[in-house]
Amino acid sequence: MTLLEQYLEKKKELNYFGHATGLMYWDLETTAPDGAKEKLSDALTYFSTESFKKSTSDEYYNLVTKLAEPEEFEKLDDVMKFDIMRNKRDLDKMRRLPAEVYEESVKVTNKSAIIWPKAKQTNDWSIYKEPLAATIEMTKKVKSYTDPGKDVYDALIDDYEEGMTQDTIDKVFGDLRQELVPLVNKVVAAPQPDSSKFTFKVPAHVQAELCKYIVEYMGMDMNRFAQSETEHPFTTNMNIDDVRITNHYKEHAFIEPLFSAIHEGGHALFEQNVDHKYEGTAGASISYMGLHESQSRFYENILGRNINFWKPIWPKMCEMIPELKEIGIEEFYKEINHVQNSFIRTEADELTYCLHVILRYEIEREIFKGNVTVEDLPKVWNQKMEELLHITPRNDAEGVLQDMHWSDGSFGYFPSYLLGSIYDGMFLEAVEKDLGSIDDILAAGDIKKITAWLKEHIHQYGATRISSEVLDKVCGQELSAKPLIKYFTDKYTKIYNL
Template sequence: MNETLEEKIKELKSYINKIDYMYSALAVFSWDDMVNAPRKAVEYRSSVSGHLAGEVYKLKTSEEVKKFIDFFDGVKDELDEVMLSTIDNLKKDYYRTKKIPDNEYQEYTKECSISLAAWQEAKNKSDFNIFKPHLKKILDFNKKFVNYWGYEGNKYNALLDDYEPGITTERLDKLFEEMKNGIMDVLNKIKKSGYTPRIDFFGKSFPKKDQEKFSKLVLKKMEYDYEEAGRIDEYMHPFTTNFGNKDVRITTFYYENDFRSALFSCIHEGGHAIYEQDIPDELQGTLLNRGASMGIHESQSRFYENIIGRSKAFWRYFYPEAVKMFKQFDGVSFEEFYDGINYVEPSLIRTEADELTYSLHIIIRYEIEKMLINDEITVDELPKVWNEKYKEYLGVEPSNDAEGVLQDMHWADGSFGYFPSYALGNLYGAQFLNKMKKDIPDLDAEIEKGNLNVIHNWLKDNIHKYGAIYKPAELIKKVTGEELTSKYFIEYLDRKFGKIY
């Protein structure tokens, strides 16, 4: 590599770092808004966030970025795969951002902050009308952005590309239809079995401090570094955020009458956090120091939460620890406990849904988002459509807005196109499991001994170390030798629940 090229790469990385620093500042503000900030701070902090977003916009759309793009386009033959991917992402980000007027970019960021606060109030009061005007603004912004960006096929494809590059509604419709049919088939078998696992012992009183202690025990075994490179806080809607790979934070929410909720949200968010902590230092300043996509990210969190965290091997190790710590499980056999952890019942709340029916919650949101973006329904009709789809797909109907249309924060912060990532994560995770079991024949035996490091090491070596170098479709093919398919997830569900029920 010649000296001019080396110098130019250093300049580019230095410039990208400036953008990352601004994003980190915005992320700190967002985290603090949700975890610490007083209610009256919303307006001022929203203005600050809007200002910072304006600075990000300037950095991402500057003439300097265009010069970088032009220069590196002329030397592509001399670049390695990391730099080729960096330039590809830089170019996509530049042109995508450039199409949005500066004032609208700032206003949108500010409105997202205000909208999030409105959503919190609306959810607490179970009143959609409080949130409705803000959601209309956020939706209108997203519709405008879609038209600015342009799209092929369905308008929703423009939003999907932000979270899952390369995926389309046409592809998702097929995958989700297969997934839905597979889930409904297993669900019907469960209904016919006549077996109902016990879950009453999970609803006893579990002091918050004891839940926190047990969750930390599990997170430590997973190798999430929450002591020196992260932290655990409380928020009503658990999430993970990071400011580089040395500061990756998670939140959870403790319900004293439910052993499972905070524990599984910790395992889920821990999966996200481990991914971010494993991103190599050398990817800093490349735009690739993050997960490959939100679907791949969700594959890590949902893999740990469900495929590992609800497995028999996992609880062979942790059940004795749970019995030692919680007298509430006295007299509960291992089989009763394991079956209870995997209890299936269609329910209203996505984050509390069982492993089997969870993806139906996502498919509902995906279908609603498509309708909103394509003007097939209005925000005013949203609660009615939401309730109808829950009745159709899950046989349950919300009795209020908090357990219905207001249960998720994603639309409040403008994350249209994100929801499909959760269901895609289930598909990726099952496909990764199939390959992992071939590579580690004694996987279950290792998990039973509490050796979760074998899982962490495999994921680090096969997925985490690449950051966002590869697009999702490239990564799944690289890791498993196959394109993404729904068959492994459906087979996994049928096998697992067939044994329990």
């Protein structure tokens, strides 16, 4: 076999391991009974560790290194050139991490991830703080090997949004906060819609059916899609042809799961729409989470909270939820854009959501500066909620325990949500420049035109363009919060008659 053929055989084996561990994680989070989770977690740890060993072995590394040499590299096509460059960079980094430390990190985060739902459901911070502290220390330990000499939190941010730093985030978040806080204060002081109209019961199975209908309407290929239920919604993919989302249905609050489905559907469309030529290569592994969140939040907010998104499918909505006939689409529109200072990030409106992310970013930054301890976290969290949203959580379940991200060691992920929204303001301008008013497109039921535009300009390239490159090629400008600020100001001034 040629050098490339040997590499592709090893790559295929690693992809099989990735598929297997992906299925185990899916099962662990969705249908596995509680009594089976410990053994399943052990199996996941074993296969993850074996995969890590194979992917960082001398044999695999030597193949990558030889293919990265100029004589061999120039023989490769563009897809394989990107794959080799990315793998060489990542291998140089990961081979600095001893296998026993990697195995230890998987065990620590798996334990934390298993305990977190129990702590949240029982509102018991005491059972979670020790596993969380261990996860934080393990994160620092791992980074000391993979990114020696680099600020730990900058390294974590870079893991989720390549090229991004705390300095850049501080600037754009600061610009947004300066304009957003007075706008939120004005909106919250204005007359509010009556949310009590939307507390009627909608059975979980009806919600699940409606969510499937909506993601298909957005452009999802349902032959390559699956949906299940978990405590915290997420998206995962085994490969381009097997993309899955989860949801958490609430019978007396159906709007929340509806928008969770649209959000996760945006993630899933990005994964589905990657060009198949990148299948099994680094080009299909999209780790730029600001860019990924921009796609989920573009569907959720820019499109999903636009009244015209719902006009073409309103008859179907009323057929599945008859109570909506009496309420009407105008009241529904006001409710889905109801701005209020609330406790739960995933249930927040698109305006105050920004403040939820800023809160988490500032706390994470201080954790890794050594200024906030795990013991302090509930108190610090509540102080930040009061400072930014003028409310104090009644308990830890609606405060510091509400998110799953810290339980699996995803520190540095939270900023990507707000970065994604900031990108969206820029993408909205680009879409309308090319296609015209999104109001008109949505009202005509042509949302798939927008999905096709996103596929053409963003999705198809997978991981081959980092976020800053996408902004340059699609928007022709550097990162700026100004377009998002304009979108917010125009929209909510009109809705609330400010």
